[in-house]
Amino acid sequence: MAQDSLTVTDNRTNQTYTVPITKGAVRAMDFRQIKTGPEDFGLMTYDPAFLNTASCQSSITFIDGDRGILRYRGYPIEVLAEHCTFLEVAYLVLFGELPTEKELKNWVTEITYHTMLHETTKKFMEGFRHDAHPMAMLVSTVAALSTFYPEARDIQDPNNRLLQIKRLIGKMPSIAAMSYRHSLGFPYAYPDNDLSYPENFMNMLWRMVEPKYVATPALARALDILFILHADHEQNCSANAMRSVGSSHADPYLATAAAAAALSGPLHGGANEEVLKMLDEIGSQDNVPAYVKKVKEGHGKLMGFGHRIYKNYDPRAKIIKWTAERVFQVTGRNAKLDIALELERIALEDDYFIKRKLYPNVDFYSGIIYQAMGFKPEMFTVLFAIPRTVGWLAQWQEMLTDPEQKIARPRQVYTGHEVREFVPMEKRTPMAVSANSR
Numbered sequence: 001m002a003q004d005s006l007t008v009t010d011n012r013t014n015q016t017y018t019v020p021i022t023k024g025a026v027r028a029m030d031f032r033q034i035k036t037g038p039e040d041f042g043l044m045t046y047d048p049a050f051l052n053t054a055s056c057q058s059s060i061t062f063i064d065g066d067r068g069i070l071r072y073r074g075y076p077i078e079v080l081a082e083h084c085t086f087l088e089v090a091y092l093v094l095f096g097e098l099p100t101e102k103e104l105k106n107w108v109t110e111i112t113y114h115t116m117l118h119e120t121t122k123k124f125m126e127g128f129r130h131d132a133h134p135m136a137m138l139v140s141t142v143a144a145l146s147t148f149y150p151e152a153r154d155i156q157d158p159n160n161r162l163l164q165i166k167r168l169i170g171k172m173p174s175i176a177a178m179s180y181r182h183s184l185g186f187p188y189a190y191p192d193n194d195l196s197y198p199e200n201f202m203n204m205l206w207r208m209v210e211p212k213y214v215a216t217p218a219l220a221r222a223l224d225i226l227f228i229l230h231a232d233h234e235q236n237c238s239a240n241a242m243r244s245v246g247s248s249h250a251d252p253y254l255a256t257a258a259a260a261a262a263l264s265g266p267l268h269g270g271a272n273e274e275v276l277k278m279l280d281e282i283g284s285q286d287n288v289p290a291y292v293k294k295v296k297e298g299h300g301k302l303m304g305f306g307h308r309i310y311k312n313y314d315p316r317a318k319i320i321k322w323t324a325e326r327v328f329q330v331t332g333r334n335a336k337l338d339i340a341l342e343l344e345r346i347a348l349e350d351d352y353f354i355k356r357k358l359y360p361n362v363d364f365y366s367g368i369i370y371q372a373m374g375f376k377p378e379m380f381t382v383l384f385a386i387p388r389t390v391g392w393l394a395q396w397q398e399m400l401t402d403p404e405q406k407i408a409r410p411r412q413v414y415t416g417h418e419v420r421e422f423v424p425m426e427k428r429t430p431m432a433v434s435a436n437s438r
């Protein structure tokens, strides 16, 4: 009998089955053969929220959550954050190798070429209310790009796919900046193709009447590092949305909009906004113990803490902490940092958090930097979506080129009624619950 296999006995039938183990996993379909009789559908695996189910094979990002390790294409995140630019990392994430000098130059030129938005995007944006959430504007506008590029539906053509990938990476900061300026009532600023990716983004956010925007180098570099840290994170909720929607062969603009929508939730990318709200609510270092006590009693969560995969310090949070120091040298210290540091200190010494292996995640410190740089909390998740677009596209491309992948369609364990006899209107009884709660 092969050693890399699993033998299971079905106690209902006393039959024994052997299924192969490959790369530490068994295939759920191998269990379908386990039946009580010819009428039986076969055994399924039940895994709500994918706690222990791999939905794909991937060579993009490696995470060891117990040891706090994150690597893109084999390179540790710390090394990439120290030595690379974001677009260099984007190339790595998408194509698997670091670019040569010439490849990088071409890549940067190509992305820069695609920063411009169709002029009617402005009109579209103007339709949003002044207080619309920037993330909702981003999601809708990315979906609307689909209307400008109908050829994007030809997802089988690799050249066509690459063109849409470049467009999305180029245009994401332009849309993000537009949503930011819309919420402030400022006129939209056009991209400046002389500038680097983060500098151009800052230009579109903050340029007013000056003829040329000049970014503070330390802030542009900090933004670039934050973009590197957020580029990909394997099969998280939004990557899973990207793959799932993309698996129906929807075009990449629509799939990216779905991924961005998934990112917007407070349990995922929306957490950075919630962290700031939480720090505001705490107000001062002295109030931290009482807040932690409240959380332990079951009133809310410590936002920016805990992770499905990391059961150790999130390596990105470590890098963000030292990036924060560099930003504060320019902007002055954000007082919220002291509350956050105290919160981290108390939580990491507390049994509740130790037992559950709850550590700060990427969102815990990123918002403090963003706020020091002048962003409103509503913008934080938008800032996350810009670099994560690279990861979504890499995951999308990998899914489409994987011969094993098909349209994503989970099974269910049905718990409803067996077939019922129809009840005519005059014999129906009112339900105990109100219509609103149904």
Ligand code: ACO
Pocket: 266, 267, 268, 269, 271, 295, 300, 301, 302, 303, 304, 305, 306, 307, 308, 309, 356, 358, 361, 362, 363
């Ligand atoms: N504060 C207090 N308690 C927590 C927290 C927290 N932030 N996170 C988890 N717990 C507790 C849970 O209540 C649960 O306790 P129990 O065993 O007594 O019931 C235990 O720790 C396990 O938590 P789960 O919710 O089962 O963990 P899961 O893996 O499903 O959730 C998640 C992970 C969603 C990130 C969760 O930790 C959370 O809600 N954190 C706060 C939101 C946040 O920061 N999200 C950003 C994640 S990073 C990202 O997406 C970019």
